[in-house]
Amino acid sequence: MAKEDKAKDETPVMRPVEEWQALFATPDWLFAAAKAKYAWPRGQEVTESGYKAAIKAAENEVIR
């Protein structure tokens, strides 16, 4: 039972991307870029690490 609880605790929290944006104060331009890159619809739920990775990837999108 304790093992199950622990596993439950470790399950990454999924939240809508808009909530992550508010939580991390992601600038609108960067959020819009990530939304476009990953085709997130409104309310798309992702994990914190997934959100951060997506934002990082958008920030590093290259113009060549």
Place this chain on the structure above:
Amino acid sequence: MPQPLLPDVWFSIQDGALGILPPPTDGVSAKIGVATAGPVNQIVAVTNLKQVREVFQGGPLAEALATHLALSGAPVYAVRTNASVAGTAGNVTKTGSGTGTMTVAGAPLDAYSVQIKITRDGTNLAAGTAAFQYTLDGGDNWSPEIALPVSGTYTLPGTGLSLTFANGASGTSFVKGDLYSFTCTAPAYTLSDLNTSLDVLLGDPREWGWVHVVGAATPTIAAGVATRMQAAETAYRFAFALLEAADDTDANLLSAWTSFADKRVAVAGGYCELASPLSGQVQKRSVAWPASGRLAAIPVHEHLGRVLSGPVQGVVSLYRDEFKTPGLDEQFFITMRTIIGRNGFYFTRGRIKAPAGSDFQYIENRRVMDRACRIARNAALRYLNDSVRVDGAGNIYEPDARAIEAFVEGQLLAGLVSPGHASEVQVSLRRDSNVLSTRSTTLTVRVRPLGYLEYLEVDIGFSNPALEVATA
């Protein structure tokens, strides 16, 4: 001038009665890109080629500025962005019977298509008899013949690249006709770098009509830029961004950009061979480069593809001709085309990547409306916090309303209609707004744009006057 203490005649000098318009800034543009030299993230007002050479030396930004100046002569603001991604040189391929090899080192300063052609035999480097020529633009322009250095090392001037030749194990190392080829990608920048440069540009009070982001952008970049341009609009910066789509197939471009639409972002699709006013080389560039130059050379209302304005100078050939392979124009990309019966190359239309049905899917509409916004705001600001008389209902007194309308309309007529940018303007001030209670009212401005003859059907046939008479 304050009222004097003693009886006297004094003056209160009025200003603004002449209705002088703000200087037109919609023909001025800005460019953000990578350059070999110059201050990073600072605005440089560029007016001539000499300045481009001295400040930026080379790289895509310098080349784009040179093209812009050559096509329009119009001043342009340049922001050299931080190139956080180095350019790369690709693998060297060799054809020919010589047993020698060549390697390339260094970080390229621009995109090149390099070829090195051996023009004289050399058993080995020490013999000192071999010579070569090189091209940076895929063979359009070749260097003079250069003796192959005994050391084997040669620096390609102004490119950031060095070549190292090595002897073969046996036989003749360098044989006339041997050809070494490789391509280079230009240094690049990220969305984060671009955003920093946009901060600089948008934080500066100088006005401009559009910003050309030099380098191939993706829909991700476009989404970020669109958000910045929308935010700029709320700060009364009426401008659009001009982006370059990647050098890709139509199918891939259409698929990649299908979800992107914005009223302040134009995307150029297709590439052309463009003669560089800086180096004389002919390089493959996005059609956004000549588009930006042409936009700066024409009035705001002019159709980018106006045939009377002639073909686009400096364009040597097209890699993609919208006339031969239509598809991108209808999806709101700026494209270039050929026209049967006309020499040279033309733009199909000035497109904004706006949603279908938007009034702003054409650049000329975007530019005319942006000018109207600047003029109307400037004119209306004259009345901000001013007092007006009101009638018994608290509504603005009719003569005061008419005075405001007349001034704003006069400004718009002088700035839009008289120069031929629009057909008509109408201004009306709301009369039923209780100004006493709300301290506000609404000024409605309507601009009737020009019409454009994009499709001309010529109904032609023979006539026989005798038959016409008989019928009558």
